Amino acid sequence: MKGSEPAGQERPCHTIGVLTGGGDCPGLNAVIRAVVKTARKFGYQVIGVRNGWKGLVEGDVEPLTDFGVAGILVRGGTILGTSRTNPLKDEDAVQRLLANLARFGIDALVAIGGDDTLTVAGRLHEMGVRVVGVPKTIDNDLSGTDVTFGFDTAVATVTDAIDRLHTTAESHHRIMVLEVMGRHAGWIATTAGIAGGADEILIPEVPFEIDVVCEGLRARRNRGKTFSIVVVAEGARPKEASGFVTSSGKKDEFGHEQLGGIGHLVGAAIESRLGAETRVTVLGHVQRGGSPTARDRVLATRFGVKAVEEIHAGNFGTMVALKGDKIETVPLARAITQKTVDMDLYEMARIFF
Numbered sequence: 553m554k555g556s557e558p559a560g561q562e563r564p565c566h567t568i569g570v571l572t573g574g575g576d577c578p579g580l581n582a583v584i585r586a587v588v589k590t591a592r593k594f595g596y597q598v599i600g601v602r603n604g605w606k607g608l609v610e611g612d613v614e615p616l617t618d619f620g621v622a623g624i625l626v627r628g629g630t631i632l633g634t635s636r637t638n639p640l641k642d643e644d645a646v647q648r649l650l651a652n653l654a655r656f657g658i659d660a661l662v663a664i665g666g667d668d669t670l671t672v673a674g675r676l677h678e679m680g681v682r683v684v685g686v687p688k689t690i691d692n693d694l695s696g697t698d699v700t701f702g703f704d705t706a707v708a709t710v711t712d713a714i715d716r717l718h719t720t721a722e723s724h725h726r727i728m729v730l731e732v733m734g735r736h737a738g739w740i741a742t743t744a745g746i747a748g749g750a751d752e753i754l755i756p757e758v759p760f761e762i763d764v765v766c767e768g769l770r771a772r773r774n775r776g777k778t779f780s781i782v783v784v785a786e787g788a789r790p791k792e793a794s795g796f797v798t799s800s801g802k803k804d805e806f807g808h809e810q811l812g813g814i815g816h817l818v819g820a821a822i823e824s825r826l827g828a829e830t831r832v833t834v835l836g837h838v839q840r841g842g843s844p845t846a847r848d849r850v851l852a853t854r855f856g857v858k859a860v861e862e863i864h865a866g867n868f869g870t871m872v873a874l875k876g877d878k879i880e881t882v883p884l885a886r887a888i889t890q891k892t893v894d895m896d897l898y899e900m901a902r903i904f905f
């Protein structure tokens with residue numbers, strides 16, 4: 553779609569706003585840097601919005617210059633800060649957000665985020681805001697793009713953790729349970745599990761029976777293997793559970809439950825059923841931190857460049873996406889649906905259990 557205004561009445565773009573929303577992930581700074589550098593090429597100014605949608609509601613912004621983004625390519629996190637603020641919860645917040653866009657002369661917006669941030673971006677586009685989305689999430693659960701940046705770095709971190717758990721598991725003849733991120737989709741668990749040679753992988757897409765899991769581990773022990781590695785995505789659940797297994801009971805502004813707890817449940821069940829010494833590691837936010845891998849730096853850079861090129865071309869309401877080797881765009885509405893694990897990949901992983 554060419555802009556959100558009637559044909560022939562497009563406003564020229566002078567200033568681009570950029571924000572990062574939702575959970576952080578490695579590569580956000582690489583996108584911000586690419587936005588600033590590509591904007592310079594076209595003669596646009598860039599305004600950085602602090603802390604996601606919250607910064608637009610509160611008018612918390614800062615100009616971003618070449619100088620300001622120097623050296624950030626390799627840095628994890630986001631120099632802009634982030635939040636899980638949902639402006640759509642409150643009509644007054646939406647009005648303040650729209651007023652601040654006008655106040656700071658932001659003609660077009662690059663919104664970098666996952667499903668929540670991009671859902672808000674899609675709604676704002678329907679209200680006439682000129683926005684282009686950039687997909688991020690370590691969980692890799694956004695459809696519309698082959699992969700999100702941040703995922704590769706998270707997989708590398710988890711694979712390293714599995715490698716480390718392997719040596720100590722083998723020495724002590726223990727079962728190691730590793731809980732990793734992955735709310736609705738087990739991409740991290742499956743991919744890192746394959747890379748690290750996991751002996752069991754539990755993911756949200758396939759509710760499990762603990763007795764069947766233990767049978768598999770017992771069979772492995774009977775084959776002479778004195779240790780096992782079990783990778784559990786935080787959103788995995790036993791067949792009989794009606795919802796997520798969590799220990800905190802807290803929710804965020806978008807109504808998402810704070811996950812964490814399934815690893816300990818699985819570990820305790822294995823220990824009691826198999827009588828094997830079991831230890832549980834919850835990797836948590838280590839997976840979201842640190843410097844992006846080379847692959848994530850390149851993908852994030854390509855996304856940032858493409859987002860500004862789209863603004864320059866007057867294409868809004870889209871999300872940049874990786875399709876094969878090419879960076880393309882998809883309508884925001886299509887991008888926001890969930891992408892779950894390819895069952896062929898998961899079935900292949902089971903060959904090694």
Ligand code: F6P
Pocket residue numbers: 575576689690691733734735786804811
């Ligand atoms: O970024 C997505 C995600 O990693 C989910 O897998 C996880 O449930 C969530 O973020 C946790 O985020 P936070 O603790 O920052 O709310």
